[in-house]
Amino acid sequence: ENKNCRSSDKSVVSICFATECASYNGNHPIRYCLQCHNNRHNHRRGEDHIVHTCLKKAWDMDPEMQNYLVEAIVNLLKEARSTTPEIPKDMTDIQTKAALLNALTPNTTNLSVEERQLMGRFGVWLLVGLCAPNENTPPEVLGRLLSMLFHWFHVTAYSFDDQAECTLEKLKTDYVCGWLNEICKSHFTILVSCLLPHPADYARVGGHWDMLVSRTSHLKNGLNRIFCLVPYEVITTEIWDYVMPHWLEAVAKDVPEKELPELKMLLSFYVQAVIPSAS
Numbered sequence: 001e002n003k004n005c006r007s008s009d010k011s012v013v014s015i016c017f018a019t020e021c022a023s024y025n026g027n028h029p030i031r032y033c034l035q036c037h038n039n040r041h042n043h044r045r046g047e048d049h050i051v052h053t054c055l056k057k058a059w060d061m062d063p064e065m066q067n068y069l070v071e072a073i074v075n076l077l078k079e080a081r082s083t084t085p086e087i088p089k090d091m092t093d094i095q096t097k098a099a100l101l102n103a104l105t106p107n108t109t110n111l112s113v114e115e116r117q118l119m120g121r122f123g124v125w126l127l128v129g130l131c132a133p134n135e136n137t138p139p140e141v142l143g144r145l146l147s148m149l150f151h152w153f154h155v156t157a158y159s160f161d162d163q164a165e166c167t168l169e170k171l172k173t174d175y176v177c178g179w180l181n182e183i184c185k186s187h188f189t190i191l192v193s194c195l196l197p198h199p200a201d202y203a204r205v206g207g208h209w210d211m212l213v214s215r216t217s218h219l220k221n222g223l224n225r226i227f228c229l230v231p232y233e234v235i236t237t238e239i240w241d242y243v244m245p246h247w248l249e250a251v252a253k254d255v256p257e258k259e260l261p262e263l264k265m266l267l268s269f270y271v272q273a274v275i276p277s278a279s
Contacts, residue, residue: 001025007035016040018049058131058141069130070141073123077152078206079111080120120152121171128179139190140202146183147194149176150225151206157228177232184236195226195243197250215254220266223247227270 002024014037016022017029021040024030032040037053040046058066111119127149133142156168184191194203197219208221226243229235251263 001031002033002036002040005033005036007033009033009035013037013054014041015052016046016049017052018046020046021049055130059134059137066141069126070145073127073131073145074148074205076119076123076126077148079116080123080152081116081155117156117168120156121167124149124152124171124176128175132179133183133187137187139187140200142183142187143190143194143200143203144205146191147199147203148206149180150194150229153232154207154221154225154228172232177234180234184234184239188238192239192242195222195239196246197222197254198246216256216259216263219247219250219254219263223263223266223270230270 010033012031013034014032015029016032016037019027021030021032022028037051041049041051055069058069061069127145131142131145153172180191193199207225208218213221226235226247251260251267255263
């Protein structure tokens with residue numbers, strides 16, 4: 001909005017609310033490109049102006065701001081869930097009553113399913129737009145974000161109407177999958193660590209990790225997270241070969257014998273979907 005702007009790139013990078021700058025725009029806050037912003041705000045003038053700027057990439061932020069961004073993304077992705085409470089069947093009577101009581105307690109910020117889905121999508125936009133990892137990205141931060149994103153894929157696997165499904169599927173295929181494929185190439189170890197049955201503490205976020213459930217339920221939900229990624233070709237042959245031995249070992253060690261048929265049926269269904277020739 002600077003009438004004297006001579007920059008070839010007129011993308012907006014800041015909005016200045018200071019009286020001095022606003023006077024150039026009819027006493028309204030003025031938008032600047034990078035060149036104009038640097039001309040108006042430097043060590044000679046404009047240092048005390050109140051300016052709203054674009055968010056930096058996550059890894060260029062100071063640690064405090066980076067933590068705020070990561071937790072904001074995690075909490076936005078957590079919002080993408082149905083208003084129907086999830087109550088696993090292996091909860092005790094006390095846990096079940098507590099879950100129902102929490103679900104029935106009046107909430108002054110009660111949001112519709114559509115609003116929750118929108119918040120989840122906003123979290124995805126922030127994640128993909130600001131958190132492309134580099135060689136200096138802390139593994140625990142990237143792992144937490146990836147694990148939460150995989151949870152988002154899980155809870156949005158079954159949309160509530162055709163329009164929402166179309167929007168979510170387009171977001172996944174056009175926006176998220178390419179980002180995940182790049183991470184698979186550059187940070188393979190961190191990505192697969194989030195898909196293991198017993199991941200690091202930083203990857204235990206969202207869904208079943210936020211509830212007190214049995215080991216069997218943890219395994220079932222973890223497997224469902226993986227299988228919800230299969231249609232998008234995120235789970236490559238290399239990833240499958242790496243993680244599945246860990247899952248089979250966990251099923252053999254952690255699942256009581258009486259609950260094995262349930263896991264066997266789940267595994268058989270998905271293995272046949274992934275490998276049609278499997279018997």
